[in-house]
Amino acid sequence: MELQQLRYVVAVAETGGFTRAAERCHVVQSALSHQIAKLEKELGARLFDRTSRRVALTPAGEAFLPAARQSLEAAERAAAEVAATTGEIRGTLALGAISTIASVDLPRLLRDFHTRYPQVRISMTAGRSELLVEEVRRGTLDLAFLGVTPAFRAKGVRSHTLARDRHVVMVAPDHPLAQEGAQEPLELARLAEETFVDFAAGSHARAQTEEIFAAAGLHRDVAFEASHWEFLAGLVRNGMGITLLPSAFVSQLSGVCVLPVRDGPQREERLVWSATRLTPAGAAFLRDLGVMVGE
Known part of the structure; x- marks a missing residue:
């Protein structure tokens, strides 16, 4: 069993075909097919089901693929470790x-x-x-x-x-909180009266806010969830709710009003x-x- 054979198996599995795998590995398809057939003979099992329309892993191929990847990664790590002893990082x-x-x-x-x-x-x-x-x-x-x-x-x-940071509240420029927060830091109890947009429940980004409200004995209404800050900012910008984000980050956003929060969530x-x-x-x-x- 040779490392090159393992590379060919992984390439076929990831590209879904022998032609594309050969292109990725920069070899002719016949050579790649021959090496995989040779490996299958050595293993005593077919790794791929081949039809005119598709190539799919067999159960044996499914079992072989993770070990093939691990072997290739181990070989690459070994080469990198040797190179590092001579001062070369690769x-x-x-x-x-x-x-x-x-x-x-x-x-x-x-x-x-x-x-x-x-x-x-x-x-x-x-x-x-x-x-x-x-x-x-x-x-x-x-x-x-x-x-x-x-x-x-x-x-x-x-x-x-x-870095360590505190959250600030982000609201639309015409939101009533924009005026209130301009005078002094907003209280959590006041924020709990508003509709929130936030990251998905269960994420650490969400937990930072959930924990601070729960500790204060407060409940808040999260009407919209998003997986990315750009969508959150868009919802806030269009008046669909408010949100809490790290102060170091929200300075990069435009079209929103950023206000301080008293005893707000901390983040590292x-x-x-x-x-x-x-x-x-x-x-x-x-x-x-x-x-x-x-x-």
């Missing part, structure tokens, strides 16, 4: 981030990292903090930028706090990475941020 850097990251200029950070380490292949995934932590724990991501409550703890990862932006596995590229990224790997 391999992959898989990052995750929330959409409201404000403590770092992530695009510029990635540009500078790519310039310094051009042989590192960088990928980026956006998502909710709780899901990103799980991806780091599983090894799918090397590092992730989170936005969480101060009390948030996650097992199996190390973390570094990048953190960078997390695996407690057991860190690639040379991941370690280099942490060093660029001035973060000690052993934190």
Whole structure:
């Protein structure tokens, strides 16, 4: 069994066909098909069902695919570790981030990292903090930028706090609160009288607000939920409700009125990475941020 054969299997599974897989791997289709047939003979099982219309994994192929991917990742990590001993950083850097990251200029950070380490292949995934932590724990991501409550703890990862912030309320310019909040910070009890737009229930972005209202014994009405801040801002801008967002982030938005809140939710932006596995590229990224790997 050869690594190249594993690459061909993964390519066929991901592209859904031998022709597209051959194009991705830069080989002729006959050579790719021959190597997969050779591997199937060695394994004693067909990995793909082939018809004139489609190519699909067999049950044996479904069982083989995760192990093939893990083997390829392990081989790539091994090569990167060897290169790192000579001072060369290569391999992959898989990052995750929330959409409201404000403590770092992530695009510029990635540009500078790519310039310094051009042989590192960088990928980026956006998502909710709780899901990103799980991806780091599983090894799918090397590092992730989170936005969480101060009390948030996650097992199996190390973390570094990048910034601490408080939420502010965002309303439409013609909303009655725009006048009230201009005089002094708004009370939570006053905000609870209004209709809210917010992130999905169960997310850390939502929990930061839910916890502070629950602690004050207050109930609020969330009429609209959204998975992205742009849609939330659009709803607020059009008078469909108010929302609470980190102060460092809302300064980037236009067409809304931003007001202070007394005893509002607190938020931390953190960078997390695996407690057991860190690639040379991941370690280099942490060093660029001035973060000690052993934190």
